[in-house]
Amino acid sequence: MSTVQKLGDAFERRGERAKLALMAGPGVSWLLALILAPTAFLVMVSFAEINSSYDIVWSFSVSNYTELFVGESGPFTTPFIDSFLLSLGIAAATTVATVVLAYPVAYLLTLLSGRRFKIVLFAVLVPFFTIFIVRIYSWLAFFGQSGLINSFLLSLGIVSEPVGLFEYGLAPVIISLTHAFFPYMLLTLYSSLEGIDYGVIEASRDLGATRLEIAKDVVVPLSAQGLITGCVFVFVPALGTFITPQFLARGKFTMIAEVLTARINELYAINYGAAGSLFLIIPTLIAFAIVMRTTSLEAMG
């Protein structure tokens, strides 16, 4: 290769790099300015102290983390841990409920086409065009001793006194969250199910597989990537939910976001809030790591 040709290649490579830098530069700057910098600040504050004048005293102290985990009765007895475990449970229950409800609907959508497809999709998604807080207020009317559900059951004589399950607390929160995050699961499952070659299902049917076996051995494995993605899309926001429990749990328990908000708003304990928020990131990172290892970008829809 001649020197002139080498120089030409080198300029071409530099030109490519310059183009790439030009294209990626704004995005990378955006990430640095709005994601990495605040996260770095969050990490720093989580190790700092707040004095009585609400100033940040920069130091390296793990006391904020200790406060999260060590209570009066020993390690892992703090309200933070209780709320964290409860939030994990609620997020898990919400995820399972959305899977159970969204799978058949997503499967139905793959079987429909044209106008029918559009009508079913519209019917499923139209409630989500309303503002979130309006939907929460609607749920408020359904629950409680004198809520619509209990009143209906009482009027039909099915029960003789209000059913505790339909009073404000755990069940209304999970039902409302399931309703709120249903589209995330539905759309990711649909995009995954739509890619399945239905010849495989036909073949397994010809070979004598039952409907349950087809679902278990063919449909679920082939849509696993969408299922995992959908689970993350539901689990992560459900874990950090704030408004729903405030209204529908009526303060009878506190999810983790409520604990952190109360500490910050009422005591200005931003160092405690930062430490708690970082701890809350851990399950989120684990969930995303699972997705990245198991799922391609195409499968995420």
Added chain:
Amino acid sequence: MVDRRQFIKAAGATGVAGMAGLSGCMGGGGGTTVSILTWTGYDAVNDQVEESLDDVELDVSVADGSANMFSTVNAGGGEEYDIVIPNNEYVPRFIDAELAAPMDMDVMTNFDSLYGTFQSAAEGQFGDGDEIYGLPVQFGWYAYGYDSSVLPEDHEHSYEVLFSEEYEGVDLSGSITLYDGYYKAIMATGLALGYTEAFEGDTVSFSDEQLTTIEETLTEFKPNLLGFVHDEETLTQDYQNGNVAVSYANRSTHVGIMNEVDDVEFSQPAEEELTWFEGAVVTAGSSNKEAAFQVLNEYIDPETGAALSENRNIMNTSQAAMDNIEAESLQIEPGVLEGMIPFKPAERDDMWIEMFERVKNA
């Protein structure tokens, strides 16, 4: 130490420079702009205040609570805001941090029209030496509201109602709400248990034994509660749906509910009411102090003060302003001002909040 204060000062200075440049370009200028950091509803009387004061414009910002107001001013916002209006228990904190300017009593011509209780409060809780650093502007109190079609009006008014499954023959199980906040819920429980001596000092100071009893009381009674609720919309819906019979919350919250639901009344417990008032402070860093004091004087003016109260459903500390209010729900029941227990900082609020979290998760 490069602290948050320095950072916000620098950011604030840049912002101010930018805004100055912008206003120059837009041809703005003339008059004094008084910046106020406060609660919602104050902007409703902006026009009235601006009409009364020559060349004064108001710029009202809403803060997310008293702690947020203090941290903003402490971080350098004292030069950005001329007036801050936190709850009364936060004013001593402003004074201690030297963030409050002494009031110019020559400008505060309406001060004498304040109820005696609030003149004393200004001289006491807001005083330091011979100076007064804060002005009580609006006030309210905490007690319980009730559905009079369930619990008759002539029942014996006491905080015991809040912790009774049955009261004077009325079944209240599952239809009581307590305030969703550690400070108010714990103080109400303390009053119901008769711990009035804890409210006597500069802080509210329950003993360890009393705090344990308060926690046990709240935890044991929690299954009988509808929940911890304090927002007006939710409580209104609950009263309308018949979910709630008794609710412990702010008087102004209940004024809103009473406007919507006929049978709801507000109690006057024998143990007295916990009273809060908004304490307006002119910041030490303000460069518009005289105009700021004029604005404060307007907030307790007979006409402007009345309009402010009617807009916010909160009583005015000025008797002259209250005399101009006709709405029945905003009238002050006899005896309330004499028996009021003013809000004071909790002695160990980190312990209180953790206790409340334990109660809620129990």
